[in-house]
Amino acid sequence: MSRMLLIAVAALLVTGCTARETPTTASSEGPAASAAQNQSAGPGCARSKTGYPQVELKGASVGFSQSEKEANPFRIAETQSIKDEAAKRGADLLVTNAQSDLNKQISDIKSLLDRGVKLLIVAPLNSDGLQPAFDAAKAKQVPVVTIDRKVTSQPCADYLTFIGSDFVKQGERAAQQMIKATGGTGKVAILLGASGNNVTVDRTKGFKDGIAGTPGLSVVAEQTGEFDRSKGQAVMEQLIQSNPDITAVYAENDEMGVGAVTALKAAGKQPGKDVKVVSIDGTRNAVQLIADGSYTAVVESNPRFGPLAFDTLEKFGKGDEIPATIVISDDEYDTTNAAQKLGNAY
Numbered sequence: 001m002s003r004m005l006l007i008a009v010a011a012l013l014v015t016g017c018t019a020r021e022t023p024t025t026a027s028s029e030g031p032a033a034s035a036a037q038n039q040s041a042g043p044g045c046a047r048s049k050t051g052y053p054q055v056e057l058k059g060a061s062v063g064f065s066q067s068e069k070e071a072n073p074f075r076i077a078e079t080q081s082i083k084d085e086a087a088k089r090g091a092d093l094l095v096t097n098a099q100s101d102l103n104k105q106i107s108d109i110k111s112l113l114d115r116g117v118k119l120l121i122v123a124p125l126n127s128d129g130l131q132p133a134f135d136a137a138k139a140k141q142v143p144v145v146t147i148d149r150k151v152t153s154q155p156c157a158d159y160l161t162f163i164g165s166d167f168v169k170q171g172e173r174a175a176q177q178m179i180k181a182t183g184g185t186g187k188v189a190i191l192l193g194a195s196g197n198n199v200t201v202d203r204t205k206g207f208k209d210g211i212a213g214t215p216g217l218s219v220v221a222e223q224t225g226e227f228d229r230s231k232g233q234a235v236m237e238q239l240i241q242s243n244p245d246i247t248a249v250y251a252e253n254d255e256m257g258v259g260a261v262t263a264l265k266a267a268g269k270q271p272g273k274d275v276k277v278v279s280i281d282g283t284r285n286a287v288q289l290i291a292d293g294s295y296t297a298v299v300e301s302n303p304r305f306g307p308l309a310f311d312t313l314e315k316f317g318k319g320d321e322i323p324a325t326i327v328i329s330d331d332e333y334d335t336t337n338a339a340q341k342l343g344n345a346y
Helices: 002-021 073-089 102-114 131-139 167-182 198-211 229-242 254-266 284-292 306-318 338-344
Strands: 037-041 061-066 092-097 119-122 144-147 161-164 186-192 217-224 248-251 276-281 297-300 325-328 332-334
Touching: 061 073, 061 102, 073 092, 073 254, 073 306, 092 102, 102 119, 102 131, 119 306, 144 306, 161 306, 167 186, 167 198, 167 217, 167 248, 167 276, 167 297, 167 332, 186 198, 186 229, 186 254, 198 217, 217 229, 229 254, 248 254, 254 276, 254 284, 276 284, 284 297, 284 332, 284 338, 306 325, 332 338
Parallel strands: 061 092, 061 119, 119 144, 144 161, 161 325, 186 217, 186 248, 248 276, 276 297
Antiparallel strands: 037 325, 297 332
16 A cells, blocks of 8 residues: 555656646647747846836736737737736736727827726837827836837837847748748748838848848749738739749738638649748648648747736836846747647637
């Protein structure tokens, strides 16, 4: 009996160690849900520099300003992550949605301030234009954490910090996937994201820099699809007409990539085979297409900002120094792992 008891205790100890070594995730959806900080940069910001009051997260009123309607998987997962973490921390969360209207986002943020929020998380619609909202928050000594898209305002002075992906690196990783899939030869069409934000600029730069040393790959067309599936499909239809010899597509988000697949199939082409498709996001639809053979690769853009955003606000409240930029970890999917990792997609 005593020997059996010792074996059981040992098994419990092993299980306990394994659990502690498993990375913390933002949801129960697997490793891709991880929102672990893998890099930080820039001079630090602390309450001692801003003079802001200390705010305890538990019971605090926290505002979240979402920029776009939750019509695509990234926005749905992003908002849900904030809601889940707020509930976990015992915070009182107030959520607004700007519906892709910059003026509405400014008024939304001012409304949240009028409703008494003590902390703010903002997913900016554009890199420019939110200064009036930041000024209003500063006047009420409410710290602002920005997520997903960078703004041109000043960290620590106008907002606390930016939490997001390294968008240039995402483009570079997409380029490497494209080079591998095409063997370094082909004619590429780029479906650009929305104008007016750093995501599009950086993902374009990263991709073009990434293929610059591969002379066999050339960009023959680029046009904005506004990060939208139906617009991505319409643009792809036009590009097929004007450039019927396209052999590869780089879409700056999955929604446009999925739209491109629909257009390619309608034109009698075989996406994933005679036309390679690489995009950025990590949505379930795109990853499923990889598993089905109609897509090539996806570089994840992790939308699960909740844990990092609330960790940052908590640390700031305690007086810790917060870096100007916090980079979230991103996964990657291709034909070798998409079927196995489908459960990690959002």
